Amino acid sequence: MATKNVVVDLTKREKLDGTNFDMWHRKIQYLLNEQEVLETLTIVMMRPENGNTAQHRYDLETYESWVKKDHCARFTMLSSMHNDLIGEFENYPNAQEMWNQLKISYGGTSATILRALTLKFEKYVMDSKHSMAEHLRTMSTLIRDLKAASNNLSNEQ
Structure with missing residues (x-):
């Protein structure tokens, strides 16, 4: 079950x-x-x-x-x-x-997938229905996915 x-x-x-x-x-x-x-x-x-x-x-x-x-x-x-x-x-x-x-x-990781992950990260905004913990968890997941794709974020991002 x-x-x-x-x-x-x-x-x-x-x-x-x-x-x-x-x-x-x-x-x-x-x-x-x-x-x-x-x-x-x-x-x-x-x-x-x-x-x-x-x-x-x-x-x-x-x-x-x-x-x-x-x-x-x-x-x-x-x-x-x-x-x-x-x-x-x-x-x-x-x-x-x-x-x-x-x-x-x-x-x-193709260039297309890397670009899609980068766009997803850059366009992400906190959903008003989510708590701060959920928002931070989502941001952490996006960052981890980008790192796994060998794309380290800059300080500006």
């Missing part, structure tokens, strides 16, 4: 938008670990060939368990992306391939 609440919370707030991959992928890893499906990011299984031995039945059971975990991991990742990104990644055949492509697409 607690895991479902975490998924719901993540999908409401911290969706992958292309500029927040660093923090998003950390949160997803924690979540997949909590769901006990993290190994699907490193292990791919193939359906065992037909057979009628005890070993075959065990292999098939193991494979079917992995398929359920893989579907869970894929669902978790897809449900925590903005809608425009879902179509780009939903066709990957397993969680590992999706994860690897996400790292290729968003793991590095």
Whole structure:
């Protein structure tokens, strides 16, 4: 039950938008670990060939368990992306391939992503609905994201 609440919370707030991959992928890893499906990011299984031995039945059971975990991991990742990104990644055949492509697409910092982060920081103003603590937390997150993108802010910024 607690895991479902975490998924719901993540999908409401911290969706992958292309500029927040660093923090998003950390949160997803924690979540997949909590769901006990993290190994699907490193292990791919193939359906065992037909057979009628005890070993075959065990292999098939193991494979079917992995398929359920893989579907869970894929669902978790897809449900925590903005809608425009879902179509780009939903066709990957397993969680590992999706994860690897996400790292290729968003793991590095392109000039476009760096510019988007810089603009987000420069245009940020405190929301009147937020407390000072929430405002400072948001500012801290923006600064951390810029540092992670190897962009240290000047004193003027």
